[in-house]
Amino acid sequence: MTAAPRIDVSTTLSAKGADLTPEEVAELAAGLSRNVLFTTEIGAPGGRVPDTTWPLPGGEAAVYYGNGRTRLERPFLFADGFNYGKSDLPALFAHFNTPYEEDRPGFFDQLLARGHDIVLIGFDERHARIQHNARAATAAIQQACAERTGTEPLTVGGVSMGGIVTRYALAKLENEGVDHETGTYLSWDSPHNGAWIPLILQQMAYFFEKLTPAEPGRPGQADLIRSPAAQQLLWAWVPDAKYSGEVATASRLRTEFVRELADLGNFPRRPRLLGVANGRGDGTGRPLPPGEVAFDWQALVASATARFQPDRGTEQRIGGMHAGLELRRSTTSEVPALDGVPGGTLDSFGKVADAIKAKISEEYRSGAFVPAVSASAVTYDPIAWDVDPHLNLRSQSPDRFHLHEVAFDTDNTEHSHVSGVLVEWILQRLS
Template identity: 75%
Template sequence: MNHDCGTPYRRLHHSPRERGGTHLRRTRRAGGVLFTVPLRSGGGRAPDATWPLDGGRATGTAAVYYAEGRADLRKPFLFADGFNYGPSDLPALFDFFNAPDEEGRPGLFDQLRSRGFDVVLIGFDERHTHIQHNADVAIAAIHRAIAERLGSEPLTVGGASMGGIVTRYALAKMERDGTDHQTATYLSWDSPHNGAWIPLILQQLAYFFEALSPAEPSQAALIRSPAAQQLLWTWVPDAKYSGGVATASELRKDFVHELADLGDFPRRPRLLGVANGRGDGIGRPLPAGQIAFDWQALIASATARFQPDRGTEQRIGGMHAGLEMRRSTTTEVPAMDGAPGGTLDSFGMVADALKVEISEENRSGTFVPAVSAAALIFDPIAWNVEPDLNLLDQTPDRFHLHDVAFSPENLPHGAVSGTLVGWVLDRLT
């Protein structure tokens, strides 16, 4: 029973078929932080070299994996870690992106290494801090790569998820400052160029129930972080939100304006992007406004609905604990959960934290919409775009990126598949 008690040249590429399977090496969420995408830790391939990175306002580490048969840097491929809480685990990141998409075929990074690229993974000591601060860490990595490189091969620079935004900002800032980044190609992997989405009701639930699960960091720690506020198109500051059109954090507004002042994207490199979502406008079959899970206990309850498709004061769910109760609604917010894009098992994470049953088909919703990963040109604050727009029908001048690969299916955010790996290798080699 539901109570809703808290209720420049641009060419797009779409691979026609999947080459190999999707390989995901994720675990369930570790610790108390919700909405993270943990990789398997406690292992991973050790790098050939490591570089300490000091950006001034933030610090990090680069893990260097030289090209096959070499022990020096000649053709750097710099790839930054993405959105998460705490420090990067670069060996685990290497293993995730290097997992074979089919048996007997090397992974992405080993295929790059066999083609002469040196893989340099950029990690951050605080992935959840301000994007501008970690961009300074990425700039330090670019300077180190140029200093270490033998010869004059240009760099390839990019990253996964937030890492693509960090390096986008870093390269644009270097150009603004008159610094030669010597980068010929920029590559983002399912990066939220126009923002990411975590359901508003789930953000509220994370705040509301974190007191019932006393962990440090708390369940809502990632939502409160500067990085989340800068990346999320809609952000909830506390458990009390309910009402009109969801708005961005002031941190996001400031960051978007800073990027615009830098020209939005770097101008010198070729701009490539990978989207884990489909490009044809077909999303996941999540019924807008219907219940994702409903938990009832003697002194507490929680209901979460998939985001309704616009409308006025639409119920999105609610929660209560003891005498405290919330009923949540939204107005004119599109049905984002089923939009085409890279997915996250956000509903499943919250349900697991509450120990409530949830069907497998209800666990995951859209995290990085395809219109965001493809860097479609629209207002990233107002979001004056339909999230299920058929991107394959759009003209090249509607995109910031020069070339985009879409997945044939809506895959988990950051997923590595044969189609996407093949496309990247074709473009880089």
Template identity: 65%
Template sequence: MAQDPRIDVAFTLREGGAEPTRDELAELAGSLKPEVWFSTPLSDAEPGEGGREPDFTWDLSGAPYKGQVATGKAAVYLANSKFGLNRPFIFADGFNYGESDLPGLFAYFNTPYGTKQGLFDQLLSSGFDVIVLGFTERHTHIQANAEVAIAAIRRTIQERKSDIPLTVGGVSMGGMITRYALAKMEAEQSDHETATYLSYDTPHNGAWIPLILQQMAYFFEDFTPAGSDGVKQAELIRSPAAQQLLWAWVENSKYSGEVATASELRGEFLRDLAAVGNFPQRPLKLGVSNGRRDGVGRPLPAGEVAFDWQALIASATARFQADKSEKKPIGGMHLGLALRRSTTTEVPALDGAPGGTLESFGLVADALKAKIAHEYRSGAFVPSVSAAALDFDPVKWDVNLNLSITDADLERGHLDEVAFDDDNHPHSLVSGVLIDWIVEHLAG
């Protein structure tokens, strides 16, 4: 009988090692970057000339979730200020740590490409009013931020000067937040007045951050000073959003056990999502993937070393995820005498899967100041099969990651129409292929 996907950590004493001195620990701490790992602000991604001031901004509060009220903001850009809010397009921010950067998000997705204007300028020119939705805590529960999205939808309906239906969606987890919000409104028989839903490289069935890198975030956090804001490096990985979003997750660097069900928060979210119908039923559901559809992933050698970092008192080795089988090595780390090595069982080789990528190995190598080959820096973050919302179990992941996705596969999926990129590009990349498709389907 096949085992469920799991991780196992073995602890040994390192031969010839010694307990680190206070000075050695201080030197190690000084060499590690005090920042939240895996956080990649869009505003740092050279968005280009795409920014403009919003016509107005809304402060938003959601209904309480588990006794707490999530908040956010929406920046409203009118196609024509004389007509007011007329043809709304709500676009929600995605997975990251801390507060949304609305000017950065607008500028990034409004990046010109080729000889064309950016996405938002094209939509504004077509008469859409662009509403960029952000959250005070992007890293909190999806259900909580979905209440903020519901507040934004209701405020939009209230302020709209016409009866033109809404277009609602988001990038990355923003697509999950708005998916849940629209489905919840339907389940509660609250009219969202939305005709089209759009997800941009959204991990509908889950995302992937390598387990060995998650472990390193926890492990080295104990020896790394907090950043200037007092936040430490594993905060994003341990956040509710990460637990709900990631298909495989570990709670600390010592955890051994099943990984697809390690967090109750993910199971709870999937149950809540199923209870409201899984997807909204009324809107036309569109989606785009930053990955390829032909089953060709990144050429990362499963099970091989991605980087190997050696310091005087510490070390860290990261391997690309091996493909299933039993107790396959994925790397390890040591500090002083303590040595730990990790293996996985029945975990697929997700790093090389086709899909939107993240510089996960590169970001961790940089934080450790480790050498890494350029071609090894990035692996899959949102596999194409997940962004396309194909019909498979989001816990068991009973799907071929390297599936050449046919029209028949998409017809059995949950989205009405899906576009794929021409290569496996960085997650959330403003791709001309995808932007052209979106503009054609929304404004054509």
């Protein structure tokens, strides 16, 4: 039987042999970013103003009526994704309405022109527990049912975590015997079986946060990675920079959520289940050599080295860091090389390198964030991850997926990227 994936951290004394002075700490901190790591900017501020808004428990909905109407007829409910803080729904609209071809309307404009009414679901805290944010999604579904004229079934889904929030909300409503009146569920690059942020980068977020304490009233550098949503979504997670132990079960929030979803039937049963992935479906990933150094930063009183995740094995080096007296080195065992697998990407290595002002090659900045095997909801154990992440998904039979139909991008594009092949596929399925 294969051992459980784990991380091990060794701590030794630096060759410099002295701890940092207050002056050295201040100098080092001045050169480090205090921003929350691993956040993504979707859209741009000041996007289209909605026709109306709905207050929701723990969030808000922005409503855009189709065809110049003033009432709902064909609701398309779409939830915001994983990030830190409050949703910016006009910016979310702008992101998904970005034209993907010259002289062609954006995705949302095409939906509105075809008579769909767009209801964007946002959250006061995108980093909160999925069950907490599902209350907002549930309220939006029920309000859409109450306000809709006619009998057109709802389309309900979301991007990234938003697809998991609505998946949970619909399954829970069915389990409670409530008719959600939804005909189609749609997820956009949602981590159905888990997402991936390299373990060495998670450690660095915690490690360097101690050198750059947050200003009063502002979040810390590692607040997103330690958030309840991160714990539930990430397949492998560590609680701090010193943690040694199993990584797929490090947070009870994830194991409990996976169990709760299974108890609800994993997916809603009534709707047609659709999904799109920002990763390729032919098994071709990005050229990020497992075990290769992604960046190596050396300062006078500190250093940090990050390697791309090695492919399983025992006590494989993933990097280390030091500041003053303390030097830490990290290894992993039985963790797959997920950085270069097919999937929607995140510039996670680039974000951490920028935060500590380390040099990094442009081609090394981004790795897989939502592997295609996860976004397409292939049937495998979301804790054990007993799957080949380079699986050719286009050659699999339909019964290999939880979703009824899946579309893949033509390349491994940025997580939540709006491409023509995905938009056209969705429009065809909704027509």
